[in-house]
Amino acid sequence: MRALFLAVLMRDLRxxxxxxxxxxxxxxxxVVAVSLFPLGVGPEPQTLRHIAPGIVxxxxxxxxxxxxxxxxxxxxADGSLEQLLLAPQPAVAVASAKCVAHWLVNGWPxxxxxxxxxxxxxxxxxxxxxxxxxxxxGTPVLSLLGGLGAALTLGVRSGGMLLIxxxxxxxxxxxxFGAGAVGAVESGQxxxxxxxxxxxxxxxxxxxxPLATAAALRISTE
Amino acid sequence: xxxxxxxxxxxAPSRFYTLTGTLAPWLWVLTAALSVVxxxxxxxxxxVDATQGNAYRIIFIHVPAAWMSMVLYLAMAxxxxxxxxxxxxxxxxxxxxxxxxxxMFTFVALWTGxxxxxxxxxxxxxWDARLTSELILLFLYLGYIALVEAIDDPRRADQAxxxxxxxxxxxxPVIYFxxxxxxxxxxxATISMTAAPKMAATMLTAMLILTLAFWAYSxxxxxxxxxxxxxxxxxxxxxxxxxxxxxxxxxA
Numbered sequence: 001m002r003a004l005f006l007a008v009l010m011r012d013l014r015x016x017x018x019x020x021x022x023x024x025x026x027x028x029x030x031v032v033a034v035s036l037f038p039l040g041v042g043p044e045p046q047t048l049r050h051i052a053p054g055i056v057x058x059x060x061x062x063x064x065x066x067x068x069x070x071x072x073x074x075x076x077a078d079g080s081l082e083q084l085l086l087a088p089q090p091a092v093a094v095a096s097a098k099c100v101a102h103w104l105v106n107g108w109p110x111x112x113x114x115x116x117x118x119x120x121x122x123x124x125x126x127x128x129x130x131x132x133x134x135x136x137x138g139t140p141v142l143s144l145l146g147g148l149g150a151a152l153t154l155g156v157r158s159g160g161m162l163l164i165x166x167x168x169x170x171x172x173x174x175x176x177f178g179a180g181a182v183g184a185v186e187s188g189q190x191x192x193x194x195x196x197x198x199x200x201x202x203x204x205x206x207x208x209x210p211l212a213t214a215a216a217l218r219i220s221t222e
Numbered sequence: 223x224x225x226x227x228x229x230x231x232x233x234a235p236s237r238f239y240t241l242t243g244t245l246a247p248w249l250w251v252l253t254a255a256l257s258v259v260x261x262x263x264x265x266x267x268x269x270v271d272a273t274q275g276n277a278y279r280i281i282f283i284h285v286p287a288a289w290m291s292m293v294l295y296l297a298m299a300x301x302x303x304x305x306x307x308x309x310x311x312x313x314x315x316x317x318x319x320x321x322x323x324x325x326m327f328t329f330v331a332l333w334t335g336x337x338x339x340x341x342x343x344x345x346x347x348x349w350d351a352r353l354t355s356e357l358i359l360l361f362l363y364l365g366y367i368a369l370v371e372a373i374d375d376p377r378r379a380d381q382a383x384x385x386x387x388x389x390x391x392x393x394x395p396v397i398y399f400x401x402x403x404x405x406x407x408x409x410x411a412t413i414s415m416t417a418a419p420k421m422a423a424t425m426l427t428a429m430l431i432l433t434l435a436f437w438a439y440s441x442x443x444x445x446x447x448x449x450x451x452x453x454x455x456x457x458x459x460x461x462x463x464x465x466x467x468x469x470x471x472x473x474a
Binding site: 157159165166212 | 358368373378382386392397401403
């Protein structure tokens with residue numbers, strides 16, 4: 001199981017390294033989408049500082065949803081997904097490896113870029129810190145949930161929109177606590193409670209989502 | 223034991239089709255009768271509210287609809303899971319038939335809530351914890367319906383829908399509590415419906431009668447829909463062919 005996990009993980013990372021522009025697109029989307037908000041809302045620093053955590057989190061959520069759509073599509077198209085599921089090792093290994101690879105390729109850049117984006121919104125240093133910690137805990141949950149959505153909508157008509165419709169309601173708690181942590185720090189409170197809840201969500205999702213994803217993959221490739 | 227065996231008999235689509243065909247007209251009659259009585263009590267017999275005037279009367283539709291929206295989601299997830307776990311075709315079809323009615327009730331609860339909110343709170347919509355989680359429930363229904371409709375193979379659609387509805391059911395408490403937490407974080411409790419004055423007995427009776435009416439309606443309309451699904455999926459079987467030959471199609 002561990003060998004399969006590592007093999008799939010390394011393969012996905014290598015594939016991402018060969019197509020660097022593809023891997024960077026979600027990051028570009030994230031930055032562009034975030035910078036649309038000041039244009040729409042207006043340039044008042046007070047307002048922008050107030051809504052910054054929500055904007056950054058919503059854009060990170062959308063960037064993840066867009067990047068996760070092709071998590072399994074390529075492997076299904078060339079038949080390798082079917083071969084992976086035929087392996088004697090459990091499909092959970094494939095599902096987890098795919099999610100970890102997705103997070104390493106798409107989640108990390110968002111976390112690195114978030115403080116830079118936060119500076120554009122004039123967030124204070126402690127608020128930037130809580131944004132990064134929140135994203136560190138929250139983006140893996142988004143990758144896991146997105147993986148489940150991608151497996152369920154594999155090869156389905158208008159799967160992209162469908163994935164977003166399916167996963168967004170499930171991802172709302174992450175958004176609430178992630179943006180809430182920054183808001184708490186901004187208003188001078190401790191964000192420890194938010195981190196704990198994000199951590200709890202991460203643990204629960206990490207335990208449940210790969211199993212559900214494995215089941216979804218079996219359903220979709222039957 | 224024998225009663226249990228007899229109940230399992232109805233897991234066969236043909237028997238279920240016959241049974242629901244017999245029950246549906248009676249359920250419609252029951253729905254109509256209960257609705258007339260409940261609406262009459264709610265709109266004419268129940269007293270005018272001291273603080274809210276007549277505007278409160280939307281409660282007689284709003285509250286039962288909100289209850290149904292939640293009950294039907296759990297019923298849908300339950301039957302979908304049964305259908306997936308035991309490969310029970312009838313349970314999967316039932317889950318499919320429940321979804322549109324549940325979504326409809328969720329929408330009705332939100333809509334009547336907005337109509338009630340305007341005179342009571344002065345706004346069509348507030349980001350109250352309950353309103354927000356009801357809205358998310360609507361999204362969960364829409365996600366299920368969209369996923370199930372997008373997959374052409376019925377078996378795969380049923381299983382994928384089952385997985386999604388179970389994941390949604392597990393997540394509902396998490397969503398509800400996080401929304402509540404978020405709400406108390408952002409603003410104080412501006413509206414407290416629990417602090418409302420005690421309800422008059424006639425009001426409660428009217429509400430319960432309408433709840434029963436909504437239950438009867440749900441059964442009736444879900445049975446009608448599931449009959450259509452049965453006919454469509456079992457169209458290659460002999461009993462459907464007999465049915466068609468006898469001139470009693472899905473519309474009978």
